[in-house]
Amino acid sequence: MPEILVQLFGLATIASAIRAFVPLYLATLGGVFNERSGIVNIGIDGMMIFGTWFGAWGALQWGPVAGLLTAVAAGVAVAAIHGMATITFRVDHIVSGVAINILAIGMPRFLSIVAYGQGTQSPQVPSLPKIDLPGLGEQSIMVPVTVLLGFGAWFVLTRTIFGLRLRSAGENPRAAESLGVRVRGQRWAGVLISGGFAGLAGGYLSIELVGLYREGMNQGRGFIALAALILGNWSPIGAAFACLLFAWTEALTVFLRVDWINNAFIQSLPYIVTLVVLALFFRRVRPPKAVGQAYEAGSPV
Amino acid sequence: MATEATEVTGDGPSEARRRSPAIECRGVTRRYAGVVANDQIDLEVAEGEIHALVGENGAGKSTLMKMLYGLEQPDEGEILVRGEPQVIDSPRKAIELRIGMVHQHFMLVDAFTVAENIVLGAEPDKGGGRLDLEEAERRVGELARGFGTPLDPHARVEDIGVGQQQRVEILKLLYRGADILILDEPTAVLVPQEVEELFDNMRQLKADGKTIIFIAHSLDEVLQVADRITVLRDGKVIDTVAAADTDTHQVAEMMVGRPVLLRRVEGKATPGGPMLQVKDVRVTAGGKEVLAGLDLDVRRSEIYGLAGVEGNGQAELVEALVGLTIPETGRVYLDDDELTRADVRTRRQAGLAYIPEDRHARGMVLQMLVSENSVLGVQERAPFSRRGLLDLKAIRRRAVELIRGFRVKAPSVTAPAYALSGGNQQKLVLGREFASKPKLLIAAHPTRGLDIGATQFVWQELVEARDEGVAVLLISSNLEEILALADRVGVIYDGRIVAQVRGSEATMSELGLYMTGARGGDEEPAA
Numbered sequence: 001m002p003e004i005l006v007q008l009f010g011l012a013t014i015a016s017a018i019r020a021f022v023p024l025y026l027a028t029l030g031g032v033f034n035e036r037s038g039i040v041n042i043g044i045d046g047m048m049i050f051g052t053w054f055g056a057w058g059a060l061q062w063g064p065v066a067g068l069l070t071a072v073a074a075g076v077a078v079a080a081i082h083g084m085a086t087i088t089f090r091v092d093h094i095v096s097g098v099a100i101n102i103l104a105i106g107m108p109r110f111l112s113i114v115a116y117g118q119g120t121q122s123p124q125v126p127s128l129p130k131i132d133l134p135g136l137g138e139q140s141i142m143v144p145v146t147v148l149l150g151f152g153a154w155f156v157l158t159r160t161i162f163g164l165r166l167r168s169a170g171e172n173p174r175a176a177e178s179l180g181v182r183v184r185g186q187r188w189a190g191v192l193i194s195g196g197f198a199g200l201a202g203g204y205l206s207i208e209l210v211g212l213y214r215e216g217m218n219q220g221r222g223f224i225a226l227a228a229l230i231l232g233n234w235s236p237i238g239a240a241f242a243c244l245l246f247a248w249t250e251a252l253t254v255f256l257r258v259d260w261i262n263n264a265f266i267q268s269l270p271y272i273v274t275l276v277v278l279a280l281f282f283r284r285v286r287p288p289k290a291v292g293q294a295y296e297a298g299s300p301v
Numbered sequence: 302m303a304t305e306a307t308e309v310t311g312d313g314p315s316e317a318r319r320r321s322p323a324i325e326c327r328g329v330t331r332r333y334a335g336v337v338a339n340d341q342i343d344l345e346v347a348e349g350e351i352h353a354l355v356g357e358n359g360a361g362k363s364t365l366m367k368m369l370y371g372l373e374q375p376d377e378g379e380i381l382v383r384g385e386p387q388v389i390d391s392p393r394k395a396i397e398l399r400i401g402m403v404h405q406h407f408m409l410v411d412a413f414t415v416a417e418n419i420v421l422g423a424e425p426d427k428g429g430g431r432l433d434l435e436e437a438e439r440r441v442g443e444l445a446r447g448f449g450t451p452l453d454p455h456a457r458v459e460d461i462g463v464g465q466q467q468r469v470e471i472l473k474l475l476y477r478g479a480d481i482l483i484l485d486e487p488t489a490v491l492v493p494q495e496v497e498e499l500f501d502n503m504r505q506l507k508a509d510g511k512t513i514i515f516i517a518h519s520l521d522e523v524l525q526v527a528d529r530i531t532v533l534r535d536g537k538v539i540d541t542v543a544a545a546d547t548d549t550h551q552v553a554e555m556m557v558g559r560p561v562l563l564r565r566v567e568g569k570a571t572p573g574g575p576m577l578q579v580k581d582v583r584v585t586a587g588g589k590e591v592l593a594g595l596d597l598d599v600r601r602s603e604i605y606g607l608a609g610v611e612g613n614g615q616a617e618l619v620e621a622l623v624g625l626t627i628p629e630t631g632r633v634y635l636d637d638d639e640l641t642r643a644d645v646r647t648r649r650q651a652g653l654a655y656i657p658e659d660r661h662a663r664g665m666v667l668q669m670l671v672s673e674n675s676v677l678g679v680q681e682r683a684p685f686s687r688r689g690l691l692d693l694k695a696i697r698r699r700a701v702e703l704i705r706g707f708r709v710k711a712p713s714v715t716a717p718a719y720a721l722s723g724g725n726q727q728k729l730v731l732g733r734e735f736a737s738k739p740k741l742l743i744a745a746h747p748t749r750g751l752d753i754g755a756t757q758f759v760w761q762e763l764v765e766a767r768d769e770g771v772a773v774l775l776i777s778s779n780l781e782e783i784l785a786l787a788d789r790v791g792v793i794y795d796g797r798i799v800a801q802v803r804g805s806e807a808t809m810s811e812l813g814l815y816m817t818g819a820r821g822g823d824e825e826p827a828a
Contacts, residue, residue, distance in 0.1 A: 179422030
């Protein structure tokens with residue numbers, strides 16, 4: 001096989017892409033929930049960062065499984081701030097999201113100093129045992145879990161009463177409210193689920209992928225997840241394909257080496273592909289109609 | 302009286318309950334910040350009747366309906382449902398009391414299917430919170446049967462017509478077991494044929510024992526379908542009359558408080574030569590030809606009424622005329638000037654004025670002052686500006702002129718435009734456009750959302766402009782308006798004028814056939 005094909009589609013590249021896929025897809029799934037319920041969450045990136053920190057910290061205290069759960073809890077807690085701001089106080093969703101992302105710059109450093117005596121890194125943390133997946137190499141047990149969560153998210157959104165109501169809150173909250181659907185409750189559910197997924201994505205990064213917390217390790221994955229959300233047309237299935245594409249370009253930054261392409265360009269591939277793909281597909285997708293709009297119900301919570 | 306008493310004793314309490322009204326309001330009062338929206342309302346709606354509620358904008362109809370549906374609570378008075386006093390504090394409570402409401406602006410989730418929309422909030426459960434869509438579709442199919450034309454439960458709401466969407470709204474109520482139905486201006490969005498179908502459906506519902514309360518603007522329609530009519534004015538009930546014992550004039554007079562005539566306004570002027578000429582204009586949007594070689598001319602001193610169901614190219618035609626889009630082919634002439642590719646400002650300077658259909662989106666800047674809005678579009682001309690600086694005094698003077706001349710009720714010229722009611726905003730836009738002394742006036746749905754008084758005013762102004770020699774292109778989906786004003790009527794269907802008749806000879810049913818495409822554009826346009 002020619003070297004370039006190995007670099008593009010060889011086992012090492014694919015295995016690496018799958019590893020990159022997990023956090024991206026988890027975060028995107030979260031995004032699907034908050035956006036379909038009508039809340040914009042650009043704070044996903046910040047929620048992931050909190051997940052990376054608390055995941056590592058929890059794993060140090062109680063082991064990797066508890067670490068992942070701690071990460072989920074941290075994501076949910078930060079999401080509650082976003083929910084409080086956007087749903088209860090009707091703050092602009094973008095403003096609240098930006099605030100969370102800024103919080104995620106300063107807060108983990110402070111926590112690190114308190115917990116580890118230094119600001120940027122945690123000690124090595126325990127990981128889950130790896131499993132050997134045919135054709136995909138040695139992977140975290142989180143890989144099959146993520147696939148299951150993807151199907152679960154799809155099932156919940158399209159096949160359950162909860163999913164129908166959640167989507168109605170994001171499409172036409174007034175109509176939903178007039179039929180007795182509790183719009184604010186649905187939106188709270190969407191935001192908290194989103195935070196849980198983002199936290200889990202962050203926990204995977206620190207516990208499973210790297211084995212410690214390091215400042216900046218999230219590398220803006222939350223923002224790429226937002227792009228995957230759009231490219232995947234706000235559907236868990238579509239998002240899976242979008243995330244596979246972005247994860248593959250991320251793997252290429254490691255494995256693709258071509259003489260006549262500047263390496264800096266290859267390093268920025270995930271971001272370039274994100275921009276290009278969004279520019280090409282943005283007009284073809286259909287966002288939830290009422291996403292980002294504050295909803296003032298006839299009766300407050 | 303005596304017979305009634307015997308009946309009650311004869312058949313026991315159940316008979317008495319059956320005889321109590323479906324809805325009864327006793328002394329219901331509702332105030333907003335000092336304004337009394339509903340003042341000691343007494344209303345009785347009998348079970349199984351179609352009860353119409355009419356009144357001008359701001360008369361208190363909506364407030365009253367909102368209280369019946371639990372969106373608002375009365376400050377005083379009580380509401381009895383089927384004879385029992387009830388506190389209706391939420392739509393959920395109203396639904397429990399089997400009261401349902403179809404809002405004027407539909408409450409539908411466009412991306413959902415018909416079935417999903419109907420069952421939302423009361424979904425059949427397959428167990429464990431799983432949505433039972435088959436069961437939902439089966440029940441919806443059952444409900445829809447025997448109720449108008451067939452309705453596909455799998456169709457997405459955004460893909461079906463307005464009349465069908467309205468049926469989805471009604472089915473939503475029936476699915477929840479409602480037997481008191483409140484319809485808020487249900488005919489406002491429909492073409493005549495759809496109105497007929499709606500009325501058939503309403504009579505069907507009545508035959509099934511349902512009680513219907515509906516709000517309407519068109520008195521002809523009210524008299525056609527209602528059993529009784531309650532007239533509201535300034536928050537008070539003026540009277541409740543049986544439809545059989547009254548006529549439009551009497552009801553209109555009760556509504557307005559003075560005699561009104563909303564009928565054909567014959568002009569003094571005779572149309573002159575062509576002022577606006579549109580030749581073979583084509584516009585494509587989203588891959589679809591929305592204007593398919595449209596020809597049109599409007600003469601001096603003529604009101605040309607363009608009738609049509611919305612979405613048949615009216616919006617695109619207006620945009621092509623005022624310069625917001627440039628057509629792919631064809632030509633547009635105003636008087637002797639060709640304006641096909643001219644920009645908006647050039648067109649306005651050439652004598653074009655435009656009353657947009659959405660005064661909030663295009664007619665005015667709501668956040669800006671009344672005075673500033675009075676000169677929008679002419680602000681760069683003398684006397685409103687000189688050497689690039691605004692002359693605030695001249696602007697204010699113009700605003701005062703408009704407010705006086707067009708009877709705009711505004712707190713002051715320095716109030717923001719959003720402080721004005723819809724009717725007064727429209728009068729201000731109208732005044733501004735007239736003040737530019739246009740050759741051609743394009744009026745798109747100029748009375749939408751206005752009450753009878755304001756409508757009458759707008760109509761008079763349009764007729765006066767016509768009599769002064771202005772060519773008026775009136776675009777309206779309200780056929781009564783077209784028939785009342787137009788010297789010539791054209792019907793637009795699928796981006797083309799498919800029929801053209803003299804205004805005095807046009808009839809509603811004939812226009813309706815063209816509007817729905819039931820009669821095609823193969824015949825030569827006459828007149």
